[in-house]
Amino acid sequence: MSLSFDVIAETAAGGRRAQLHLPHRTVQTPVFMPVGTAGSVKAVPQNVLEELGAEIILGNTYHLYLRPGHEAIARMGGLHKFISWPRAMLTDSGGFQVFSLAKLRKVTDDGVKFRSHLDGSSHFFSPEHSMDVQIALGADIAMAFDECTEYPAERRRAEESLRLTMAWAERSLTHHRENRHKTPWFDANTGRRQNLFGIVQGGMYTDLRKQCAERLVAMDFDGYAIGGLSVGEPRELTLEMIQEVLPLLPKDKPRYVMGVGYPDEIEQYAKLGVDMMDCVLPTRAARHALLFTSEGRVNIKNKQYAEDQGPVDPNCDCPVCQRYTRAYLRHLMQAGEPLAATLNSIHNLAYYLNIMKRVRAGMEAGSAAETV
Amino acid sequence: MSLSFDVIAETAAGGRRAQLHLPHRTVQTPVFMPVGTAGSVKAVPQNVLEELGAEIILGNTYHLYLRPGHEAIARMGGLHKFISWPRAMLTDSGGFQVFSLAKLRKVTDDGVKFRSHLDGSSHFFSPEHSMDVQIALGADIAMAFDECTEYPAERRRAEESLRLTMAWAERSLTHHRENRHKTPWFDANTGRRQNLFGIVQGGMYTDLRKQCAERLVAMDFDGYAIGGLSVGEPRELTLEMIQEVLPLLPKDKPRYVMGVGYPDEIEQYAKLGVDMMDCVLPTRAARHALLFTSEGRVNIKNKQYAEDQGPVDPNCDCPVCQRYTRAYLRHLMQAGEPLAATLNSIHNLAYYLNIMKRVRAGMEAGSAAETV
Numbered sequence: 189m190s191l192s193f194d195v196i197a198e199t200a201a202g203g204r205r206a207q208l209h210l211p212h213r214t215v216q217t218p219v220f221m222p223v224g225t226a227g228s229v230k231a232v233p234q235n236v237l238e239e240l241g242a243e244i245i246l247g248n249t250y251h252l253y254l255r256p257g258h259e260a261i262a263r264m265g266g267l268h269k270f271i272s273w274p275r276a277m278l279t280d281s282g283g284f285q286v287f288s289l290a291k292l293r294k295v296t297d298d299g300v301k302f303r304s305h306l307d308g309s310s311h312f313f314s315p316e317h318s319m320d321v322q323i324a325l326g327a328d329i330a331m332a333f334d335e336c337t338e339y340p341a342e343r344r345r346a347e348e349s350l351r352l353t354m355a356w357a358e359r360s361l362t363h364h365r366e367n368r369h370k371t372p373w374f375d376a377n378t379g380r381r382q383n384l385f386g387i388v389q390g391g392m393y394t395d396l397r398k399q400c401a402e403r404l405v406a407m408d409f410d411g412y413a414i415g416g417l418s419v420g421e422p423r424e425l426t427l428e429m430i431q432e433v434l435p436l437l438p439k440d441k442p443r444y445v446m447g448v449g450y451p452d453e454i455e456q457y458a459k460l461g462v463d464m465m466d467c468v469l470p471t472r473a474a475r476h477a478l479l480f481t482s483e484g485r486v487n488i489k490n491k492q493y494a495e496d497q498g499p500v501d502p503n504c505d506c507p508v509c510q511r512y513t514r515a516y517l518r519h520l521m522q523a524g525e526p527l528a529a530t531l532n533s534i535h536n537l538a539y540y541l542n543i544m545k546r547v548r549a550g551m552e553a554g555s556a557a558e559t560v
Numbered sequence: 561m562s563l564s565f566d567v568i569a570e571t572a573a574g575g576r577r578a579q580l581h582l583p584h585r586t587v588q589t590p591v592f593m594p595v596g597t598a599g600s601v602k603a604v605p606q607n608v609l610e611e612l613g614a615e616i617i618l619g620n621t622y623h624l625y626l627r628p629g630h631e632a633i634a635r636m637g638g639l640h641k642f643i644s645w646p647r648a649m650l651t652d653s654g655g656f657q658v659f660s661l662a663k664l665r666k667v668t669d670d671g672v673k674f675r676s677h678l679d680g681s682s683h684f685f686s687p688e689h690s691m692d693v694q695i696a697l698g699a700d701i702a703m704a705f706d707e708c709t710e711y712p713a714e715r716r717r718a719e720e721s722l723r724l725t726m727a728w729a730e731r732s733l734t735h736h737r738e739n740r741h742k743t744p745w746f747d748a749n750t751g752r753r754q755n756l757f758g759i760v761q762g763g764m765y766t767d768l769r770k771q772c773a774e775r776l777v778a779m780d781f782d783g784y785a786i787g788g789l790s791v792g793e794p795r796e797l798t799l800e801m802i803q804e805v806l807p808l809l810p811k812d813k814p815r816y817v818m819g820v821g822y823p824d825e826i827e828q829y830a831k832l833g834v835d836m837m838d839c840v841l842p843t844r845a846a847r848h849a850l851l852f853t854s855e856g857r858v859n860i861k862n863k864q865y866a867e868d869q870g871p872v873d874p875n876c877d878c879p880v881c882q883r884y885t886r887a888y889l890r891h892l893m894q895a896g897e898p899l900a901a902t903l904n905s906i907h908n909l910a911y912y913l914n915i916m917k918r919v920r921a922g923m924e925a926g927s928a929a930e931t932v
Binding site for chain 1: 644
């Protein structure tokens with residue numbers, strides 16, 4: 189048995205309140221997944237993530253492959269054990285970072301040759317290699333190796349990129365099926381195994397997106413992601429692509445939109461039927477003093493907060509809003525104190541996780557109302 | 561009523577197990593006080609400090625005066641409230657930082673003119689001004705404004721420095737007595753007020769130390785510190801100065817050695833009768849990968865820990881040793897993850913606080929054994 193996805197309630201708009209049963213955790217969806225790039229959600233200890241209610245976090249294959257190395261992590265029992273995170277995890281394929289961070293890339297049908305952004309050393313990622321790395325890391329969900337089409341992209345370029353992504357999806361799936369028993373926690377008796385998601389690409393061309401979605405669905409992945417969004421396109425286009433693709437994906441499997449977004453975006457997409465989202469925004473913005481609140485965005489470095497005795501967000505129940513003032517958080521930023529990144533990140537993550545909590549509660553209440 | 565100091569047990573070596581009743585907390589001594597320079601014990605959230613059992617922390621007057629400013633902190637209700645630390649606090653006089661960090665100092669009998677290390681702006685600290693700043697911050701304990709004699713110092717220089725320190729001690733005491741009712745939490749009915757400690761200087765000249773101690777004791781401070789140690793002198797000299805000065809200080813008041821030290825030092829001095837110590841070492845070393853353990857020092861960046869599945873210290877009950885491996889902590893340092901500073905600091909602080917806990921328990925047990 190791979191994952192199972194039990195829909196508890198559906199809304200007229202297509203939103204779904206579900207339980208996603210993964211090998212290490214039953215995750216309540218729609219869910220926001222904090223990003224733990226190099227094996228750490230930046231500046232936030234694991235026990236705090238648990239206290240905030242995070243049920244699944246991401247690890248980045250490219251970063252962990254380079255440092256400390258997937259083989260070392262496998263020898264230590266896999267990524268869950270290495271970082272001491274007992275709940276669910278998802279790894280990306282490494283493709284996005286190879287294309288955005290690595291140097292001197294050379295792409296062929298076979299895969300991508302690149303140099304590490306850390307030390308310039310040479311490496312090669314193919315669909316097969318990405319699967320081997322992700323199996324060694326042993327997250328609950330692995331992602332097919334794809335090429336994230338840049339924005340803007342000419343139709344010709346998007347077509348060529350899509351051809352590659354679809355060939356690589358097939359090879360990812362084949363190689364993963366043959367090797368997925370190699371995660372440290374695989375169990376043949378219960379069928380407990382790593383899941384693999386396919387990624388819908390196609391740039392901003394709806395017919396290419398459709399073609400990709402249909403081909404991937406025919407391949408029968410454990411779940412489906414929509415990739416190549418939030419890459420610089422206007423938000424209406426992001427929404428259009430999501431709305432085009434969602435109905436093409438199987439209703440009984442989780443749908444994941446990668447790398448989005450702002451608070452209002454994740455709420456909007458969840459209500460349209462997106463089950464999973466991840467984004468570095470809450471933690472990255474936090475480190476740059478940008479805090480999300482129920483009253484709008486707060487740049488906590490602003491002088492206006494110098495003696496502000498209120499919490500960051502009067503409507504937030506997070507441990508930061510319960511204990512510290514805006515004035516103190518501003519001071520920590522001004523003084524360059526490392527605690528600033530930690531407290532700001534905790535608040536922003538709580539804000540994101542609470543949005544999803546409210547969306548889930550709303551779906552349950554809506555469903556209950558209909559039943560009455 | 562100012563502080564009260566109740567000795568529970570004494571050892572043959574002069575060690576004392578006591579309760580130090582301060583306005584915001586009854587502190588169990590001997591005590592180690594984590595340093596919260598700019599209103600934060602670097603990289604460690606306040607609730608974690610509480611969980612580790614820290615009962616009193618330091619704030620640095622020089623840093624807080626420059627940023628965010630003592631007047632702003634006073635308007636916000638004082639330092640306890642500003643940083644959300646309900647337990648006891650102590651502020652230094654600012655003298656040490658003026659002499660070590662500030663630029664273009666000019667010392668006269670009146671005070672010290674200096675330029676900020678942050679922006680080069682001009683400032684003036686006198687004993688009276690240091691008292692005003694510390695009263696505005698409102699810690700449980702303030703320190704007299706002194707000149708920390710550098711090491712090595714010629715006798716002539718040490719004498720001159722001591723003359724200044726003693727004149728400033730007198731002025732500090734006078735100004736503090738006249739203004740200590742201005743802390744936000746002063747209570748005339750109960751006598752709840754800020755305490756002021758005198759600081760014994762005198763370089764490495766025992767007769768100067770003695771002369772200083774006697775003069776300060778005659779002035780009747782609420783407690784006494786030995787300053788000007790751990791400034792580069794050999795450790796035997798540090799010990800000699802402590803051993804010379806301790807017997808000259810009143811038995812019924814707390815004795816504080818400033819700015820020490822390594823784990824074995826704080827244990828040694830506590831057993832000789834030092835009641836309070838503070839040091840940036842546990843947190844500063846942590847940020848540079850140096851961890852203190854029951855099995856010796858660990859440079860967690862060393863390659864030998866790359867796949868070490870054990871905790872930092874197998875004999876440590878801190879939350880870091882209970883959850884994370886040496887391999888993971890090494891990885892966090894290697895990857896430049898901000899979590900490294902947090903986890904390393906938590907362990908080192910726990911290690912220091914646990915040393916004092918054991919010393920206190922040993923004194924209690926010794927006393928109990930004698931009673932039997």
